[in-house]
Amino acid sequence: xxxxxxxxxxxxxxxxxxxxxxxxxxxxxxxxxxxxxxxxxxxxxxxxxxxxxxxxxxxxxxxxxxxxxxxxxxxxxxxxxxxxxxxxxxxxxxxxxxxxxxxxxxxxxxxxxxxxxxxxxxxxxxxxxxxxxxxxxxxxxxxxxxxxxxxxxxxxxxxxxxxxxxxxxxxxxxxxxxxxxxxxxxxxxxxxxxxxxxxxxxxxxxxxxxxxxxxxxxxxxxxxxxxxxxxxxxxxxxxxxxxxxxxxxxxxxxxxxxxxxxxxxxxxxxxxx
Numbered sequence: 001x002x003x004x005x006x007x008x009x010x011x012x013x014x015x016x017x018x019x020x021x022x023x024x025x026x027x028x029x030x031x032x033x034x035x036x037x038x039x040x041x042x043x044x045x046x047x048x049x050x051x052x053x054x055x056x057x058x059x060x061x062x063x064x065x066x067x068x069x070x071x072x073x074x075x076x077x078x079x080x081x082x083x084x085x086x087x088x089x090x091x092x093x094x095x096x097x098x099x100x101x102x103x104x105x106x107x108x109x110x111x112x113x114x115x116x117x118x119x120x121x122x123x124x125x126x127x128x129x130x131x132x133x134x135x136x137x138x139x140x141x142x143x144x145x146x147x148x149x150x151x152x153x154x155x156x157x158x159x160x161x162x163x164x165x166x167x168x169x170x171x172x173x174x175x176x177x178x179x180x181x182x183x184x185x186x187x188x189x190x191x192x193x194x195x196x197x198x199x200x201x202x203x204x205x206x207x208x209x210x211x212x213x214x215x216x217x218x219x220x221x222x223x224x225x226x227x228x229x230x231x232x233x234x235x236x237x238x239x240x241x242x243x244x245x246x247x248x249x250x251x252x253x254x255x256x257x258x259x260x261x262x263x264x265x266x267x268x269x270x271x272x273x
Contacts (some may be wrong), residue, residue, distance in 0.1 A: 002031065003032065004072040004220060005026045005034070006076070007019050007023065007026075007033065007078065008063065009036075009077060009103075010038050010105075012206070016045070016206040016246075016252030017108075022210075025210050029214065031220050038053065038054055039052060045247025048108045051112060053081030073220035074220040076102070086119045087126055101134075103135045106140050131167040131168065132225070141162065145161040146161070156191060159191070163186055169187035169188070170185070180195060182194065183229075194233045203244075203251035205249075211232055234262050235262055236253070242254040
């Protein structure tokens with residue numbers, strides 16, 4: 001049986017973010033992907049014109065159907081939309097026996113809200129305590145930590161505050177800071193930085209979704225967390241470098257970026273089926 005990864009997230013019809021990006025990433029890593037929809041968007045590379053959040057009952061039924069028949073080896077959350085959806089997923093996540101990556105998506109690349117303000121409290125206090133890893137960008141980290149995040153010291157303090165909410169580990173992505181992007185991980189082993197080269201491109205739509213999905217795929221394959229992040233960071237860097245330049249706005253990254261050189265062949269073979 002192949003490794004299985006689950007995404008619980010919204011839909012992007014342009015294919016660059018959300019469940020579409022997650023499933024492409026899972027497939028690229030040789031992992032069987034499942035998807036539970038939380039919301040529908042009307043968007044492309046230029047704009048988001050509509051967001052419809054699904055009913056919590058429908059989200060719950062989708063998730064229960066998956067868990068009861070094809071339980072995953074790892075899962076991630078993306079855009080969740082409403083406090084009711086967050087609470088529904090949190091209740092079920094309390095019984096997860098597999099690692100959960102929480103990507104606390106709040107705003108789209110185009111500035112459209114994908115999480116209600118009252119749902120932010122539920123993310124902090126109901127969902128994050130069940131997370132193996134939380135992956136906020138700088139603005140999301142500031143909201144979750146309740147503090148401005150500008151300096152390197154701010155990033156570390158924000159990671160401490162977010163981890164104190166109950167997550168096993170926190171990865172704050174550095175793309176929104178000036179200079180070279182440095183992602184900062186805080187886990188039980190301490191602080192570890194993942195530096196990268198900034199690429200001058202507008203084609204970064206879905207980068208956060210893709211990054212979290214890659215980590216989830218690596219966890220499903222059995223990689224330790226730090227190794228999963230290292231592999232995924234390199235994959236995303238390559239995906240940005242080789243972006244297909246689709247659309248006239250913020251285009252998607254290249255989800256077909258190679259992973260063969262990132263994962264040792266013995267470990268990679270477990271995901272081929």
